[in-house]
Amino acid sequence: MLPAAEQAAQSLREEILSGAIPSGTRLGEADLAGRLSVSRTPIREALSRLAAEGLVEIQPNRGARVATWSAEPLREIFELRLRLEPYAVRQAVPNLGPEQLDELDDLAAAMLRTGKPGRHQNLGAIVELNRRFHGLFIDAAGSPPLAGALRGVTHAAVVTRNFHDYAPDALQRSLHHHVEMVAAARAGAGEWAEAIMRAHLYNARATMIGGRA
Amino acid sequence: MLPAAEQAAQSLREEILSGAIPSGTRLGEADLAGRLSVSRTPIREALSRLAAEGLVEIQPNRGARVATWSAEPLREIFELRLRLEPYAVRQAVPNLGPEQLDELDDLAAAMLRTGKPGRHQNLGAIVELNRRFHGLFIDAAGSPPLAGALRGVTHAAVVTRNFHDYAPDALQRSLHHHVEMVAAARAGAGEWAEAIMRAHLYNARATMIGGRA
DNA sequence: CACCGCTCGGTTGCATGCAATCCTTGCCAT
DNA sequence: ATGGCAAGGATTGCATGCAACCGAGCGGTG
Structure with missing residues (x-):
């Protein structure tokens, strides 16, 4: 049985990233403690960690809110x-x-399926898949500081816009980038993968904050 | 009066960065609580934050230790x-x-004085000055994520080696980099400052982990 | 004599109670 | 009517007590 604080942190992370808890929502310690059936102490610790990850913002004596990202930080x-x-x-x-x-x-395949235009399109589900995709590469780079x-x-970036306002063509590009990145990785071509990732990010940035670097 | 947790975090940060608490030291909650005259609760929160900053490592149920950095992460x-x-x-x-x-x-001037070879040389003091120097630039960049x-x-980087095993000429270079960086900043020449910072880091890396990228 | 299991001391993790701080709402003065 | 202010309610921050877990030392067994 893993620690209650860690469990609480995971639950909250999940709910925030999935958008179940909208940005700017106030996170009262007592509420969360009740909802997750633990005391306020582990809740405080969980919030502390999420704040370190940048998912929530804590103001002294004024509680925690789900972080809200405006355009400026997003550019940065x-x-x-x-x-x-x-x-x-490339390192990965x-x-x-x-x-x-x-x-x-x-x-990559799952995201392609889930993102295919049509009635089964489930943009919310992509968020988590995408997170795991990028996370896997990052972990494989083998550099804890990185x-x-x-x-x-x-x-x-994941939180702000859950792919919902991707233009359809930009979304398709993005999903195919994933596929190509895996192909590059399988070929052992680090520089190829690096190039695709760079394009992937430019594409994402363009749809999220408009072109013009 | 600022929160006790924040105060505890600052105290510990200071002691760790100054080297007063050596790497790998075990940080018992009860000990710290006694030393800083607060309860264990704010101590736990402080440790949690320092862990997020990478200054301490905490293992579940096994307490916290001052983080220890080997050569590999240092390269990264x-x-x-x-x-x-x-x-x-450049942004700053x-x-x-x-x-x-x-x-x-x-x-920059203080570091130059303090680092001048001779009997007044106080390498320990440079650590804090250097931290503030770099921190000031970083804050001025105006990008919280960055x-x-x-x-x-x-x-x-500051913790591992406190300038003590800088070769004398490398140390002098480093300190003059600071001066030049301020000159560049005063001239409004962001690219100049950027170039010097890059050289500054290469110089530091060479002395810390040996040449050869 | 070496190795495994067990108990016990110590530490972390969690729950709860209390004090300090902040926000709100209603009142009063201008 | 509007602005300032004070009291009430609610929430965070901290302290303390208890339970769960880890590690060390000892006794038993092969």
């Missing part, structure tokens, strides 16, 4: 990701074992 | 810094007001 976040994530992918490629490549394949620096930042 | 840390900090400096330059430039001047990503990482 993409600036950061562009500097780090392509590099991370040589470290990917067969089973990880398979998992990446599965994730992973730490990117964690919060990728979260943030 | 410099890789990160090289990607982020020169950029941060246009945002620096007169009083901040003066403060940077003071810091600052967050760099915070922990600059801490780490």
Whole structure:
């Protein structure tokens, strides 16, 4: 049985990232304690961690709110990701074992299915898949400091807009980027994967904050 | 009166960064609570934050230890810094007001004095000055995500080796880099400052982990 | 004599109670 | 009517007590 604080943190993370709890929502300790059936102490610790990850903001004596990201920080976040994530992918490629490549394949394929225009399209589900996809590369880079620096930042981008206002063609591009990235990884071509990741991020940035760097 | 948890975090941060508490030291909650005259609750919160900053590592049910950095993460840390900090400096330059430039001047001059070879040389004191110097630039970049990503990482480099095993000429170079960086900033030459920061980091990396990227 | 299991001391993790702080609402003065 | 202010309610921050877990030392067994 894992610690209650960790469990609470995971639950909250999930709910925030999935959009179940909208941005800016006030997170009262007592409420959360009641909802998750634990005391306020582990809740406080969970909130503390999520604040470190950048998912919630804590104001002293004024409680915690789900972080709200405006356009400005978002630009900076993409600036950061562009500097780090392509590099991370290149580092990750040589470290990917067969089973990880398979998992990446599965994730990319699942996103492609889930994102196909039509009645089954489930944009919400993509968020989590995408998070795992990027997270897998980042972890495989094998650099804890790099992973730490990117964690919060990728979260943030995911939260703001859950793919919902991707233009259809941009979304398709994005999903195919994933597929191509796995192909590059499977070929052991780190620089190829890096290039695709860079394009992937430019594409995302363009749809999220409009063109014009 | 600021919160006890914050105060405890600052105290510990200070002691760890100054080297008063060596790497790997076990941090018992009860001990710290006694030493800082607060309860264990704010101590736990402080440790949690420091863990997020990467200064301490906590293992579930096994307490917290001062983080210990080996050579490998150090390489990665410099890789990160090289990607982020020169950029941060360039962004910071246009945002620096007169009083901040003066403060940077003071810091650079103080480090120069304190690091001058001879009997007054006080390498320990440089650590804190250096931290403030870099921190000022990072904050002035005006990008919270960037600052967050760099915070922990600059801490780490500072902790490991407190300038003590800088070769004398490398140390002098490093201190003069600071001066030149302020000059560049005062001239409003962001790219100049960026270039110097890059050299500054290469110099530091060479002395810390040996040449050869 | 070496190795495994067990008990016990110590530490972390969690719950709860209390004090301090902040926000709100209603009242009063201008 | 509007602005300032004070009291009430609610919430956070901290302290303390208890339970769960980990590690060390000892006794038993092969």
